[in-house]
Amino acid sequence: MSRLMGNVLDIAKIESNSLELQQEPFQLSIVMRQVHDLTNNQAQKKGLSLAFIGHDAITETLLGDRLRLTQILTNLLQNALRYTVEGSVTCTVQRHVTTEPRQLRLSFSVRDTGIGIAAEKLSTIFDEFTQAKPTSNLSQDGIGLGLAISSRLVTCLGGTLAVESTVGQGSHFFFTLPFYIAHTEASAAHQPLCQLPQGIRILLVDDEFMNRLLGYELLSSQGGKVEVAADGQSALLYLQQHAFDVVLLDINLPDMSGFDVLQWIRQHSPNANIPVIALTAHTNAEVGQQCLAAGMNGFLHKPSDWQRLCQIILKAVNREDAV
Numbered sequence: 001m002s003r004l005m006g007n008v009l010d011i012a013k014i015e016s017n018s019l020e021l022q023q024e025p026f027q028l029s030i031v032m033r034q035v036h037d038l039t040n041n042q043a044q045k046k047g048l049s050l051a052f053i054g055h056d057a058i059t060e061t062l063l064g065d066r067l068r069l070t071q072i073l074t075n076l077l078q079n080a081l082r083y084t085v086e087g088s089v090t091c092t093v094q095r096h097v098t099t100e101p102r103q104l105r106l107s108f109s110v111r112d113t114g115i116g117i118a119a120e121k122l123s124t125i126f127d128e129f130t131q132a133k134p135t136s137n138l139s140q141d142g143i144g145l146g147l148a149i150s151s152r153l154v155t156c157l158g159g160t161l162a163v164e165s166t167v168g169q170g171s172h173f174f175f176t177l178p179f180y181i182a183h184t185e186a187s188a189a190h191q192p193l194c195q196l197p198q199g200i201r202i203l204l205v206d207d208e209f210m211n212r213l214l215g216y217e218l219l220s221s222q223g224g225k226v227e228v229a230a231d232g233q234s235a236l237l238y239l240q241q242h243a244f245d246v247v248l249l250d251i252n253l254p255d256m257s258g259f260d261v262l263q264w265i266r267q268h269s270p271n272a273n274i275p276v277i278a279l280t281a282h283t284n285a286e287v288g289q290q291c292l293a294a295g296m297n298g299f300l301h302k303p304s305d306w307q308r309l310c311q312i313i314l315k316a317v318n319r320e321d322a323v
Helices: 002-015 028-046 068-082 117-122 148-155 184-189 209-221 232-241 259-270 285-294 306-317
Strands: 024-027 049-053 061-064 089-095 103-114 162-166 170-181 201-205 225-229 244-252 276-279 298-301
Touching: 002 024, 024 028, 028 049, 028 089, 049 232, 068 089, 068 103, 068 148, 068 170, 068 209, 089 162, 201 209, 201 232, 225 232, 232 244, 232 259, 244 259, 244 306, 259 276, 276 285, 276 306, 285 298, 298 306
Parallel strands: 049 089, 201 225, 201 244, 244 276, 276 298
Antiparallel strands: 024 061, 061 170, 089 103, 103 170, 162 170
């Protein structure tokens, strides 16, 4: 239901021209690793071969919307895996030469050996609530929004999502997007200059799957030992069973508020004084003041950059006042 609501909201934002795209430096290899992690389990359960080709050759730091690119590729791969009974699914990236010295174009391709799409359905495959071939003998957990959103997101990013398919032989989804290459100075500015203590034990509590995934990847890559929880009750269980140095706590959780979790920590946790940093999508100052007044050791607006997150964690674990 959470994924469905997120998909519906994305379509609504796109159609109302209110979708905000990010232009931030990122490495394509990191995006592809995250996409692999999001889809590999599905491939393994079905005994399918899942391959990623060509992305290692893209070594430049790109400027673009990393999260939306991840969303598009994940949707396409999950769709391919859903409609493939045997064989393979392959994601390929190819570079195209451009006349602009600081720009490049990348083609992304997802090819499967699945059931294919009938010719009469190709013209509507990117419409909302459309599936390639509804049938009871295939495991399908989608309702036909993934391709619609992917097509619209590709358009927003400056490309066009297309498909070629033959019934019984498989499908091929592909698109090309423009990217700017980040300047050396810009890339350096986004490197994690701030360093966490190696082995710092972190509990990340957030109900958004992508936030948990990206947070885990980032914090782990900088030496943290990270556990993730999707709701308040899971967080309380972790806190009873494990020792942590700091808790990163979303204040809006599906089962209980972050303030309720904080109150339990201060009253019942084995480590009642553990630093707790509030994560909030609210940008007004009153929410930050409310977090500090409740006993949080700091608060951070989402989304945030690594430097700010690292600095607040270091201040919290050192028992300094957060800024």
